[in-house]
Amino acid sequence: MNATKIFQVAKSRILRLPIIITLLIFSCKEETKPEQILETRDDKRPNIVLIVADDQGWGDLSSNGNSNLNTPHIDALAKYGAAFENFYVQPVCSPTRAELLTGRYFTRTGVYSTSAGGERMSHDETTLAEILKESGYKTAIYGKWHNGMQPPYHPNSQGFDDFYGFASGHWGDYFSPMLEHNGKLVQGRGFLIDDLTDHGLNFIEKSKSEPFFLYLPFNTPHSPMQVPDEYWNRFENKKILKFADVKANEDLQFTKAALAMVENIDYNVGRIMTKLRKLYLEDNTIVVYLSDNGPNSFRWNGGMRGRKGSTDEGGVRSPLYIQWTNFIEAGTKVDVVSGAIDILPTLAKMVDVSATASKPIDGEDLTPLIFNENVNWKDRILYNHWNGRTSLRTQDYRLDAENRLYNIKKDRSQKIDVSVQFPELVDSLVRSKKKWLETVQPLSPKTDHRPFTLGHPNYKHTQLPARDAVAHGKIERSNQYPNDSFFTNWTSLRDSITWDVDVLEGGQFEVNLYYTCEESDIGSIVELSLGNSRIANRISEPNSSDLHGMENDRVPRMESYVKDFKPMKLGNIILKKGKGTLTLKATEIPGNQVADFRLLHFKRMN
Secondary structure (H helix, E strand, O other): OOHHHHHHHHHHHHHOOOHHHHHHHHHOOOOOOHHHHHHHHOOOOOEEEEEEEOOOOOOOOHHHOOOOOOOHHHHHHHHOOEEEOOEEOOOOHHHHHHHHHHOOOHHHOOOOOOOOOOOOOOOOOOOHHHHHHHOOOEEEEEEEOOOOOOOOOOHHHOOOOEEEEEOOOOOOOOEOOEEEEOOEEEEOOOEHHHHHHHHHHHHHHHOOOOOEEEEEEOOOOOOOOEOOHHHHHHHOOOOOOOOOOOHHHOOHHHHHHHHHHHHHHHHHHHHHHHHHHHOOOHHHEEEEEEEOOOOOOOOOOOOOOOOOOOOOHHHHEEOEEEEOOOOOOOOEEEOOOEEHHHHHHHHHHHOOOOOOOOOOOOOOOOHHHHOOOOOOOOOOOEEEEEOOEEEEEOOOEEEOOOOOEEEOOOOOOOOOOOOOOOHHHHHHHHHHHHHHHHHHOOOOOOOOOOOEEEOOOOOOEEEEEHHHOEEEOOOEEOOOOOOOOOEEOOOOOOOEEEEEEEEOOOEEEEEEEEEEEOHHHOOOEEEEEEOOEEEEEEOOOOEOOOOEOOOOEOOOOOOOOEOOOEEEEEEEEEEOOEEEEEEEEEEEOOOOOOOEEEEEEEEEOO
16 A cells, blocks of 8 residues: 555545544643644655564563563554564573664664674664654654764764763663763653653653654563562562463573563553644654564473574564554554564655665565555565574575575464475575675674764764673673673783774763772872873862662673762873774773773763
8 A cells, every 4th residue: 555545545534433432532631632633644645663572572461462461552562453474583681672773674774783883873874863864853762872972883973963861782780870862961750661661751741743653672671680679569479370482491580570571661642642642642653662583591481493593583573563553454454574674664655755875775664464455465485593593584485594494374383394394495495594605794793894973073972881892801801792891900001901093083072981980999090092192180079989780680780780880080181083993001000900980971062
């Protein structure tokens, strides 16, 4: 169905709203009159709310048969919209997020890892936010970006007017943590998902009179497993009814924490929908819900093989629900294979904007399937790739990373290898896999020579965290997983911390160092240098902070615990345009150690 036809049909449906709805509108204590709503809505491009859960499995919803939890608000998106039965993402976070924003396989976009620079989506990719912004949409993202921190990889330089959240792959504290707002470091308020939703609600309120794109990439149920008591109390003593296929592999406390976190997401989805209804925007807003990969633990997931990180069904099958009241027929089921790469072309078509990008798009426009058009949908292959392992999915089959073949229509659990029965199909799919890998040419640490960018001329703020740095000497990282880590054991004048950087535009920058330091260790002089430019300052104020986070964890974490780091002005440094090694070191250490280090924050002064 073309965009013009969609809007013609929608307009007629809006004007034929049932009398009971009209009466409900008149009964609301809102100043806006219903006739004003009808006059303005049908000529305005629809809004988009795109919600992405983090590490939630396909099976972590009651709508998909999980009786361990209740997710009525998310389920309602499927009930009153379209549900995709065979929708696929990538095995981990950054790749999926890059795909849904660009319509291209992540392997083409520069993404190959989840930290230390490998999560960066190439800045010359065209994002959904850029396409919509060009067409007059207000754009905002509140949550976990995970596709690059420094401009031009930052969300503000990838089409988003407003960003509140964090750019790393995971965060160490979900209760009033340090976050950023458009590059400036700020303090969060309350439980993180609730806080992100609060910002989303405010954005909807401010943007109600013009088309908007709200992207809510939540960070739960990703570990650490923190959730407010209200949700945990429902599960702490609850009897689990459905289990992982191998029950011995399941950590029930982790399962309970994950499901409690999903119920909190559901609560916040309900808040978003309530706000849309209150502002009479629900029937002019496309609401999309999905997850970025399979479950982050062994728990019930419909009997599918694999979890997060796996290229098997359980690692890459995701729910996809799209609701557009009065436009999409309630209860629509789409069985055709589809993927994250299809989000951009589909949404662009639905809102009647051109999906033209600077590079070829891999995804397909799914609107013929959503609007039940009689089309001969051509079978296609979707590719899943991670950590050197590649599988692919056709409408009926999956060829796994070991080139075993499974009939997914009959064997979603991938228990019966049918490759012997279909040798020609296996050969064909193996050739397709090889050709795809040769075409997309994924980057790796050995082939990625991109330095970290600093001093973009159009953006005032740049962060260089410990995550992106290399420690030398005796300095240690607080955890093997870099994303929310810090450096400690900085005890020697021979120790240093370095970043390979590219100063995009020279100038003067105010530099703040985020640190903790015991009173007994104050007095160290810290020097920052790049080429012939250098500044130094003495740590004169203590900032004592114990590790924390464990007090809110429902199960022990894998990631680093956190501290309350505070800024110290290191000085103003003049940097020249060009590449080099930025070095942080101590020139004097009167105590046992210098400090624990979290990040550098640069603010352009001219």
